[in-house]
Structure formats: structure tokens, C-alpha cells
Amino acid sequence: MFVEQFAPWLVALNLVAIVLLLVFTRIRPWKIFIASSCVLYMTGLLPLDKTLAGFSNPSLLVLVLLFFVSMPLERTALVRRLVAAIVNGSVRSSTLKLGVLGALVSSIVNNTAVVAALLGPLKKQQKIAPSRLLLPLSYASIIGGTLTLIGTSTNLIVNGFVQQAGYPPLDFFAFSMIALPVVLCCLLVMVVIAPWALPKREIQLNRVTQEYFLEREVVPGSALIGRSLQENGLRRLEKIFLVEVIRGERVVAPVSPEFVVQAGDVLVFTGDVSAIDLLDEFDGLESPEAFNWTVRDNVREVIVSPTANVVGRTIKAVDFRAKFDAAVVAVRRGNERLQGGLGQLVLKAGDALVLATGPAFQRHNKASSDFIPVGGVDVSRLLSRREELAVYAGFGLIVALGATGFVPLLKGLIVLVALLLALRILTVDDIKARFPYELVIVITGALALSQAVFDSGLSDLIGDFAGEYLGGYGVVGALIGLFLLTWILTELVTNNAAAAIIFPLAMAMSSQWGGDYMPFVMAVAFGASASFLSPYGYQTNLMVYSAGNYRVVDYVRFGLPVLLVYCTVSLLMIVGHYGL
Numbered sequence: 001m002f003v004e005q006f007a008p009w010l011v012a013l014n015l016v017a018i019v020l021l022l023v024f025t026r027i028r029p030w031k032i033f034i035a036s037s038c039v040l041y042m043t044g045l046l047p048l049d050k051t052l053a054g055f056s057n058p059s060l061l062v063l064v065l066l067f068f069v070s071m072p073l074e075r076t077a078l079v080r081r082l083v084a085a086i087v088n089g090s091v092r093s094s095t096l097k098l099g100v101l102g103a104l105v106s107s108i109v110n111n112t113a114v115v116a117a118l119l120g121p122l123k124k125q126q127k128i129a130p131s132r133l134l135l136p137l138s139y140a141s142i143i144g145g146t147l148t149l150i151g152t153s154t155n156l157i158v159n160g161f162v163q164q165a166g167y168p169p170l171d172f173f174a175f176s177m178i179a180l181p182v183v184l185c186c187l188l189v190m191v192v193i194a195p196w197a198l199p200k201r202e203i204q205l206n207r208v209t210q211e212y213f214l215e216r217e218v219v220p221g222s223a224l225i226g227r228s229l230q231e232n233g234l235r236r237l238e239k240i241f242l243v244e245v246i247r248g249e250r251v252v253a254p255v256s257p258e259f260v261v262q263a264g265d266v267l268v269f270t271g272d273v274s275a276i277d278l279l280d281e282f283d284g285l286e287s288p289e290a291f292n293w294t295v296r297d298n299v300r301e302v303i304v305s306p307t308a309n310v311v312g313r314t315i316k317a318v319d320f321r322a323k324f325d326a327a328v329v330a331v332r333r334g335n336e337r338l339q340g341g342l343g344q345l346v347l348k349a350g351d352a353l354v355l356a357t358g359p360a361f362q363r364h365n366k367a368s369s370d371f372i373p374v375g376g377v378d379v380s381r382l383l384s385r386r387e388e389l390a391v392y393a394g395f396g397l398i399v400a401l402g403a404t405g406f407v408p409l410l411k412g413l414i415v416l417v418a419l420l421l422a423l424r425i426l427t428v429d430d431i432k433a434r435f436p437y438e439l440v441i442v443i444t445g446a447l448a449l450s451q452a453v454f455d456s457g458l459s460d461l462i463g464d465f466a467g468e469y470l471g472g473y474g475v476v477g478a479l480i481g482l483f484l485l486t487w488i489l490t491e492l493v494t495n496n497a498a499a500a501i502i503f504p505l506a507m508a509m510s511s512q513w514g515g516d517y518m519p520f521v522m523a524v525a526f527g528a529s530a531s532f533l534s535p536y537g538y539q540t541n542l543m544v545y546s547a548g549n550y551r552v553v554d555y556v557r558f559g560l561p562v563l564l565v566y567c568t569v570s571l572l573m574i575v576g577h578y579g580l
Helices: 007-024 028-042 058-074 078-088 091-107 111-124 135-149 154-162 177-195 320-324 365-370 384-403 411-420 427-434 437-455 456-467 472-494 495-510 517-525 540-545 552-577
Strands: 211-218 240-247 250-252 268-272 299-304 326-332 352-357 371-373
Touching: 007 028, 007 437, 007 456, 007 495, 028 299, 028 437, 058 111, 058 154, 058 384, 058 427, 058 437, 078 091, 078 111, 091 111, 091 135, 091 177, 111 135, 111 540, 135 177, 135 211, 135 540, 135 552, 154 211, 154 437, 154 495, 154 517, 211 352, 211 456, 268 540, 299 540, 320 326, 326 495, 371 540, 384 411, 437 456, 437 495, 456 495, 472 495, 472 552, 495 517, 517 552
Parallel strands: none
Antiparallel strands: 211 268, 211 326, 240 250, 240 268, 299 352, 299 371, 326 352
16 A cells, blocks of 8 residues: 555655666666666566566667677678778868768667777778777767667667557657758768867877786796896887886886896886787796786787776786686776786776686676777687678668568567578677676666656656646757756766666656657657767777777867757757657
């Protein structure tokens, strides 16, 4: 009786708790949402079938299958050929070509996969500073994802909410009429401001963008012991520079050429990780982390996720070998000069790590969620020309059939994934390593919460509140407020969580202005993709953070004009398209 009487307020308390935990704690979103679902079920606010109904939501299943299909797409060689054509020109022309490519491909392929595939080749090319290309790539992939139903997980999640609310599913191109002008205007702004809004660091890029923090220990019996750094040749290394020596509890920096090496000394270097083989030539100079990484195929670069359990802990305390079957070879944090040795380094979100990994690394669920793999060091096998053609042809056919309505997208993707598995272009190990279980739980929990908002009557209370206090602003004012609230939550929590929290509010508000729900659905979808001011607001922004040697101010300087144009054009197109 108590639960039924106060059901709206109990659901509201659940919703507020989710927002507070997402904003003010480091608890992973999937843990918060699974706890929310448990509370809804255990208190009787939601029956079990509705609590778990999200797992069979068609939009969620499509999203998971798209993740699987994106894995072989990342291993195609086409992107390397495209990069050569993109950087053949000025900064503005290269930004334009890269932006168009990133936006178009992201409209049908997961934008994280697009950035991962282009990141390595763009870092390695020498014609244009990567710092002038990688941020436009990230923003273009975000904006391009809004073009179609499958371009971004946000659109698919919103479509799932729409279906759950009892409305027909959104068309493949439902977002396109609004998104196309947004994409064109944002690309134009990026092309115009790129030369002065993005840092130009050519001098540092050859030396600093690959400037990792790494160390070696002088083992007993080494030929280096008793000789100075100058005599040992440790001051004349190419691409690597000795910055400090750790001897017991004492850190010696700067280090003079006459410094005499002793057993147990830890030599800390900074420089190009690709030249790490130079250190292997010195007798008795070994990695303090005892790990067999003589086979270079198991060396990969990853970015520490903002929600990773390792954030705030030292590398030594984490025990990478036991937890992830990996050893930290080198670390880089933007353009910051690190000090004090690898073991005592406290990890932060966005840190770039070079890991020597064992066979269990990719199969480790924690590894796939704590770290974001990026290109450049990852040496996954490229597909052959025949396999590449099969992947592109199959994916293009399925998308075309789904867009025209001949074959439901879900059924087409099931067939495509089955064929990829049969041809061993995609393996079960690939799926285990990259299965987006956290995203699945977040979306399922969000769908359960949305259902509880409607079933408890909270949506009616929100609608009454909106009609009473926001009625004076009109439908356009309410739409703008909803859009901005979604954007703020996106920057604070994540795009998917923001869409989940705001969608019930959008439906409640739509009932106060004639019941046309589509303008409010679009406001949520486009507001949840408006992440341009921080490296931590969107996964692709975090991926390019260290690779481009960016500072947070770079995101603000380049992203603010893009954000203003994105918001303005999105709102104008929503209002105009639906005749508000």
C-alpha cells in the first residue's frame, strides 16, 4: 500500500539518486543502473518481466550487432589509403576532406570504430600536424553519427525508448532532414576556424606526441655497473632521453653525464616509444616489471577510461600482470612531463599506456572496459583484399536493405554476423573481448527506469508541472530548455545516460503541447550528442586527447564555436521541420 501510494516519489528518488551518483562518484554507470533496476523490482515498483524487457529491445540488439560488425571494419586497409589522399593539401582542405569522410562513415559505422581506424595513420603521416586533424575527426564522427538511426548509440537508444512508449519505431533516415544542415554548418565552421583554433605543434609532434615515460632497472652483474652514464653511452641515445635516476628512496634529476651507475638503479627515460629497442642493447638493463614481451606483436596502446577502476591508483598497486595479464611498458599524459618512476605514477583518465599483453588480455572483461584501445601500436591482423571486399559488400547490402525496408535491420545484421563468424573474419574471441556488456546493462536499466516513470504516474506529474510552470514559455521555449538540459547532462554523465534520464521528461512535456512527441524526441537525441567542450564528454574525444597532444583548453577553443552552431542549427531545424 505504501509503495503504491508513493510510487511516483519513490521512482523520482531513484532517478535523482542515479544522477547524483553519476555526477559525484566514480561508480561505473552499469553498476548504478543495475542497482536501480534491482531497487525497482525488489520494492514492487516494476514487475520482473518489465524490469528485464530491455534485454530483448530491438534497438539494443541492433546496437550490439553493430558493435560486432565494426570489429572487422576496423581491420581493413582502406583507411590507410584514404589518409594519404586526405592530407594532400592545406589544413583547411584536409579538415574538409577528413570531416566529410568521418561524418559520412560515422553515419553507418560506430563512430568509435571510425576514429580508432583513422587514428594510427593520421598520427604517422608527416605532412600536417596530427593536432590539427584529430580533434576535427572526433567532432565530425560525433556529428555524422546523428545522420541516421544507426550512426550513434544515442539514436538507437532513443528509438528503443520510443518503441517502449508504444509509438512506432523511427525510420532509418528519421534524423537526416534535421542532421544534414547541422553537419554541413558544423563542418563549415570547423574548416574556417581550424587554422587558428587548433594548436600547431609540428616541432613537438615528431618528438613529443610519441614522448612516453618509461624505465629500466640495472640488474646485478650488469656491465653498466661502476661506469658513468657517459661511458655507458646512455647520454647519446637517439629519440630517447634519460631524465632521472631512482636510487632507493632518492630521485636524482637532472642527471649529470658523470653519474656512476649502481646495481638496482632505475633509469627513467622519456622519448619515442618506437625506439625502445635501443634500450635492449644494453647488458643488464631490464624492465622492472618481469614480463616476457620479446614478441613485439603483443604490444598495444590503450587510453585509460574515465570510469576505470585503476584511476587514482598507482601502477604498482594495480598489479597489471595479475589483473589484466599485461605489463605497463610506457605512459604518456598529454604534454605533461612525468616524474618519479612508473611504479609510483598515479593513473588518471586519459593517460596513454603502452602495454605488453599476454594471451588473456583481450579476453579479460575488465581490460575491455578499463581501457580504450587505439591505433598505432595495436597490431591486429589486417584483412586480406578478399575479406575486406566481403565485409564492405555485406555491410553495405544489409544497410541498404534495412534503409529501404526490404529486410529488417535486425534480421540482416544477424545473418551478416553469422556469415562473418562462419568465414572466420570475426571470431568468438573477438566478441568475448569486445562485448559491450556495460552498455547493454546501462541501456536495459535505463529502459526499466523509463517504464517505471510511466507506470508509476511520475510522467503525469512531470507533465502537469511543465504545463503549469513552463506553459508561459510556449512549446519552443520548452523545447530549448529540454535540449539544453540534455546537453548539460551529457557533459556531466554520458550521452546514453543523459538520454535515458531526460526521455521520460520529454514525453511528459510533449503531452502538454498537443501530444506531438517527435520534436521532443529529436531534442533529446541531438542534445545528447552535443559533446564538444571536454575530452571526457565523449569516448572519441578521449581517444584523440593524448594522440593529438591536446590540452583541455584546445577543446574549449575549437569546440565552443562548433557547439554554438550545432545547438542553434539543431533547434532551428527541429522547430522548422515540425512547424512549431
